[in-house]
Every structure is written in C-alpha cells, then in structure tokens.
Amino acid sequence: DIQMTQSPASLSASLGETVTIECRASEDIYSNLAWYQQKPGNSPQLLIYDANSLADGVPSRFSGSGSGTQYSLKINSLQSEDVASYFCQQYNNYPTFGGGTKLELK
C-alpha cells in the first residue's frame, strides 16, 4: 500500500494568513492526489484533484501543487469558514489518505 504522510497534524493561524499543508507519498503517485476539507460534523468535500485542479465551487484562495512524492495545499488569506480538517488522498493505486491536518484560528 502507498503510505501518505501528512504534516502538520494541527495548525493554528490568524485570519488573513497564508497556510500550507504538506503531504508525502511513499512512492511516486504521478500527481494522482486529491485534497479534501472536512468541517466538524460533516463529510469530506473535494477541494483539489490531480494535485492542482480546483474542484467546482472551491474558492480560488485554495491551491495545490507538487509532483512525484511531495505535494502541498495552500490557503491564501485564511477565512473563518476555512476552519476544518484537511486530508490528502492518493489515487495512483487503491486509495490511501493522509492522517489529516486540523486547522484552527489563532
């Protein structure tokens, strides 16, 4: 199985700040990577696919980048509604998820 290592596990940031979440795969996943946002009590929602493509309806302050084994999710100008947990997922093989990053407001 492809292992996904996500960091940090938790993050505290101020409104308007830029935050970055990292995800490392145990082998090359050829940009077959998605990011999800999960707000408390809700199911995950797709944010980014193919490492850098924005899903429908996702604000442009979210962006994804990376290749090979290293990927990142960036949130520009943090808003209060961005408080959530974020997960990466590879789909180069059977899906595996990162451990998640819990984003809170400072």
Added chain:
Amino acid sequence: QVQLTESGPGLVHPSETLSLTCTVSGFSLTGYSVYWVRQPSGKGLEWMGRMRYNGDTSYNSALKSRLSISRDTSKNQVFLKMNSLQTDDTGTYYCTRDSGGLFDYWGQGVMVTVSS
C-alpha cells in the same frame, strides 16, 4: 442531483455483524463505482471496499476476511456487511462515489458504536 445516503444501526455488540446500506440517486451504479470509507472518531479516513460499476468488488486487505460488499441496481443500493466487530470498529461509515479514483460525492455518514 447526486446523493448518497447511508443507513444502518447505530449500535452493534462486539462479535456481531454490521450491515449498512448506501442508497444513491442522481447517477447509476452501472456507471460509477462506490466505495465504503470509515473514520474512527477524531481520526483519519480508511477505505474499506469498493463496488465497481461492473459489479466487481475489491477490499482493503486489512478487512478482507471480515467484509462483504454487494448491490441491488434495481433499488440503487450498495450494501456492506462486516462481521466480528470489535470496539476499534467504532466510527463513522461513509459511502462515496468514485470519479476516476477520487471521491466527488459523499454521503452524510452513519455513526456506528460497537459496545456491549
């Protein structure tokens, strides 16, 4: 519009079998695959198994011996059965639509507690 809805018991006793149903609308089970994904409380996501659009199934090797997934296309339903439940099987169980390996629609989830 696309919807997935999980249903099943909220409480299962240790060693018993969990049975869940995922009812879908807005798309065909013969056109899309559906996964079951679970999430222990406060923790990460784990794929459990897949019902492919063609009726084939795949299972996470860690759960394969306990898990069975089936479907009824006439009722737009996908079923999960997992036996020998233990307390660490407690969590939220989701069904989700596969769109080329990523998951574009999710059900609201069903919380399952394993306790005596």
